[in-house]
Amino acid sequence: MIAIPAWAWKAVVDTFAGTAGMVERVVFLDGVAAGDSAVDGGVVTTVTLPQADESEGHWHVSAHEMSRAGGHLRLYGLTRLAQVHSHPGPWTGHSSEDDELAFSQAPGTISIVLPAHGLTCPGLGDAGVHRREDRSWRRLEHDEVARYVKVVPSVLDLRYQ
Amino acid sequence: MTLSDAKDFSMSTHEDGLGGTGGGSLAVTVDNEIDGRRLAIRVGRAEPVQCAIDGLYERLGRGPGADDSLRCAVSEEDVPFFADLEIAEYRQQQCPDLHWLFAGPTGGASGRPKIGAADPEAAAAALQQDLDALWAGGGPEARGWRRFQLDPLRWVVVMPATDVEGRSTHFFVRLDGRRYDQWPPEVQFVEPESWEPASGGRWWPASDPLADRSRPRWFGLHPLYDFHDGDPRPLVCFAHALGYYEASHASTPDVRWVQGRHTVADTLDRVAEILSPPYFRGVSR
Numbered sequence: 001m002i003a004i005p006a007w008a009w010k011a012v013v014d015t016f017a018g019t020a021g022m023v024e025r026v027v028f029l030d031g032v033a034a035g036d037s038a039v040d041g042g043v044v045t046t047v048t049l050p051q052a053d054e055s056e057g058h059w060h061v062s063a064h065e066m067s068r069a070g071g072h073l074r075l076y077g078l079t080r081l082a083q084v085h086s087h088p089g090p091w092t093g094h095s096s097e098d099d100e101l102a103f104s105q106a107p108g109t110i111s112i113v114l115p116a117h118g119l120t121c122p123g124l125g126d127a128g129v130h131r132r133e134d135r136s137w138r139r140l141e142h143d144e145v146a147r148y149v150k151v152v153p154s155v156l157d158l159r160y161q
Numbered sequence: 162m163t164l165s166d167a168k169d170f171s172m173s174t175h176e177d178g179l180g181g182t183g184g185g186s187l188a189v190t191v192d193n194e195i196d197g198r199r200l201a202i203r204v205g206r207a208e209p210v211q212c213a214i215d216g217l218y219e220r221l222g223r224g225p226g227a228d229d230s231l232r233c234a235v236s237e238e239d240v241p242f243f244a245d246l247e248i249a250e251y252r253q254q255q256c257p258d259l260h261w262l263f264a265g266p267t268g269g270a271s272g273r274p275k276i277g278a279a280d281p282e283a284a285a286a287a288l289q290q291d292l293d294a295l296w297a298g299g300g301p302e303a304r305g306w307r308r309f310q311l312d313p314l315r316w317v318v319v320m321p322a323t324d325v326e327g328r329s330t331h332f333f334v335r336l337d338g339r340r341y342d343q344w345p346p347e348v349q350f351v352e353p354e355s356w357e358p359a360s361g362g363r364w365w366p367a368s369d370p371l372a373d374r375s376r377p378r379w380f381g382l383h384p385l386y387d388f389h390d391g392d393p394r395p396l397v398c399f400a401h402a403l404g405y406y407e408a409s410h411a412s413t414p415d416v417r418w419v420q421g422r423h424t425v426a427d428t429l430d431r432v433a434e435i436l437s438p439p440y441f442r443g444v445s446r
Contacts, residue, residue, distance in 0.1 A: 061267045078197055104195065
């Protein structure tokens with residue numbers, strides 16, 4: 001399971017909402033892996049914004065920019081746990097391009113798609129959460145999502161006022 | 162990479178007596194810069210660098226891409242440049258730690274691009290003009306291509322095909338310029354009796370299995386593709402053919418059809434490439 005701290009999810013949504021122009025955006029969720037395989041999940045520590053070619057209907061990050069966006073992984077011993085990207089309308093499915101050019105095809109990889117360019121402050125429940133299985137990508141049913149990815153509180157203030 | 166793995170970032174070249182030839186094997190350490198995971202690829206000392214590259218892609222679960230970056234971590238030299246060198250020799254001369262860095266492009270799209278209607282007369286004129294210009298250069302005839310027109314928007318080009326063993330045949334390639342040249346022509350392999358699309362048999366080139374690593378990633382042959390419009394039909398899929406966009410296939414900026422830059426000549430060049438060694442494998446059965 002991938003645990004996304006609430007602050008990290010807010011950073012993702014704020015990043016998308018702060019976009020100048022109605023273009024698709026992408027961020028990567030990096031963190032400490034719980035095991036050697038993508039199926040093991042982990043805890044997100046870092047939201048990485050790559051230098052991407054973004055347009056109304058596409059986004060693309062070159063190999064050179066992926067290399068730049070991955071330097072900190074080795075430096076800090078982190079792993080890329082998931083990608084999040086936006087679509088312009090309400091559709092949060094995976095297109096064939098989303099399938100083919102996702103950051104990883106390793107079974108267990110998670111790809112999250114936000115609707116409406118992320119301008120509606122979407123939560124995970126509004127997103128399409130896709131999981132790479134052995135041979136293809138599969139959209140998780142709503143009641144499955146929490147088994148694989150979850151937003152967890154960043155601060156819990158339990159003091160009596 | 163887990164936190165425990167991260168404690169050991171020493172260069173990791175391993176030699177042992179497992180497998181391989183010439184007295185053992187060597188392990189290449191690959192840091193995948195896309196996801197931060199570290200892979201160890203073991204190859205025989207006398208094997209070429211290409212074996213380690215193939216092993217890497219097998220572990221990644223994907224084929225090589227034209228835009229991938231694979232380089233020695235120390236020298237930054239491009240690894241595939243040395244693909245034919247024995248791995249032991251490569252280590253000695255180029256990359257002593259056998260520590261590589263891998264990166265590749267990523268991308269996505271929200272779905273089918275808007276493919277607007279074109280003025281049929283303008284589309285037909287543009288297609289004929291570009292075909293005439295191509296033929297005027299003499300290149301198509303030198304390559305054994307012939308062309309004839311079915312109607313103002315559709316042409317058939319007869320193209321030779323040769324497999325890796327030198328066996329030759331030919332195919333009929335139908336070009337439909339209904340969206341030309343804002344979009345590329347539709348490409349279909351057609352049967353000569355009807356000029357309608359083939360989806361198998363004599364007039365359909367052998368479709369390599371996806372697991373075939375020699376299959377170029379920029380080209381796909383789908384005998385029956387499930388299009389968004391609910392009308393399954395054959396799809397000859399590459400970035401200079403209309404079906405690629407109608408099927409919402411990947412279109413990175415470096416390969417995408419650009420009006421004014423690309424013409425039907427680029428489309429035919431690509432088809433000719435797939436009908437040549439090492440890609441062409443014969444007719445479909």
